[in-house]
Amino acid sequence: xxxxxxDQPCPIRDVLDRIGDQWSLLVLDALARxxxxxxxxxxxxxxxxxxxxxxxxxxxxxDGFVARRVYPEVPPRVEYALxxxxxxxxxxxxxxxxxxxxxxxxxxxxxxxxxxxxx
Amino acid sequence: xxxxxxDQPCPIRDVLDRIGDQWSLLVLDALARxxxxxxxxxxxxxxxxxxxxxxxxxxxxxDGFVARRVYPEVPPRVEYALxxxxxxxxxxxxxxxxxxxxxxxxxxxxxxxxxxxxx
Numbered sequence: 238x239x240x241x242x243x244d245q246p247c248p249i250r251d252v253l254d255r256i257g258d259q260w261s262l263l264v265l266d267a268l269a270r271x272x273x274x275x276x277x278x279x280x281x282x283x284x285x286x287x288x289x290x291x292x293x294x295x296x297x298x299x300d301g302f303v304a305r306r307v308y309p310e311v312p313p314r315v316e317y318a319l320x321x322x323x324x325x326x327x328x329x330x331x332x333x334x335x336x337x338x339x340x341x342x343x344x345x346x347x348x349x350x351x352x353x354x355x356x
Numbered sequence: 357x358x359x360x361x362x363d364q365p366c367p368i369r370d371v372l373d374r375i376g377d378q379w380s381l382l383v384l385d386a387l388a389r390x391x392x393x394x395x396x397x398x399x400x401x402x403x404x405x406x407x408x409x410x411x412x413x414x415x416x417x418x419d420g421f422v423a424r425r426v427y428p429e430v431p432p433r434v435e436y437a438l439x440x441x442x443x444x445x446x447x448x449x450x451x452x453x454x455x456x457x458x459x460x461x462x463x464x465x466x467x468x469x470x471x472x473x474x475x
Contacts, residue, residue, distance in 0.1 A: 248456040248457055248460035249376065249378075249381065249452065249453045249456040249457075250376065250377065250378055251456070251460065251463070252452075252455075252456040252459075252460065252463065253372050253376040253452075253456075255463075257368065257369065257372040257376060258369065259368075259369055262368065298470065299466065299467055299470040299471075300463050300466055300467060301462060301463055301465070301466025301467075301469075322459060322462055322463070322466070325455070325459065326455055326459070328451075329448070329451040329452040329454070329455045330452065330455075332447075332448040332451060332452075333368065333371075333372075333448040333449065333451075333452050334368045335448075336371075336444070336445055336448045336449075337367040337368040337370070337371040337372075338367055338368075340371075340441060340444065340445070341367035341370065341371065343420060343441055344370070344371070344374075344419050344420055344441070346420070347418065347419055347420025347441070348418055348419060348420075350420075351417065351418040352418075
């Protein structure tokens with residue numbers, strides 16, 4: 238982290254607020270493997286409700302991470318895919334997720350020591 | 357992000373909640389350059405209040421990112437330094453911060469288009 242761009246603290250907070258939730262991460266991860274329809278996403282993620290998936294997709298679309306394409310068929314086919322922007326965050330986000338997975342136990346243990354007053 | 361560890365979504369949310377705020381990022385960044393006393397941190401960060409800096413340091417200490425060392429002098433000297441855990445998050449966090457800085461404008465513009473209904 239040499240000369241990190243910390244002079245505008247808002248962007249990171251804004252980005253983390255939108256991307257840092259469980260469902261957004263899971264949707265981005267699922268779409269990283271290719272274009273999917275709504276029901277395919279639903280199955281890929283597993284325990285997400287239709288309502289929550291719909292809400293998450295809408296927000297990701299509004300932020301420009303996901304593109305929604307409707308094909309005029311009967312019934313209409315709707316597909317979701319990552320945009321270039323969405324694809325570009327996979328690498329840095331994946332590294333932080335990996336860090337969190339690897340170090341979460343250490344953090345939890347540090348908290349327990351702090352709470353117990355034990356060094 | 358090949359085979360990302362998404363099977364436990366909690367850690368990343370937990371980590372982002374604690375680290376993803378402006379003051380935590382600024383404190384980690386300041387301490388990345390070396391051990392500092394409270395007043396030195398206050399000056400390094402600039403527009404943070406004593407109360408907020410104190411609260412931020414306490415949380416970072418509880419989570420194991422920052423070590424606080426008190427020297428029995430008069431007046432007591434208190435120094436803050438990154439732990440190995442704190443140092444280890446600098447790289448992935450810095451990459452995400454850099455991504456956010458570089459792409460925040462694109463996100464804001466995507467939102468504006470979405471709000472305006474313009475493709």
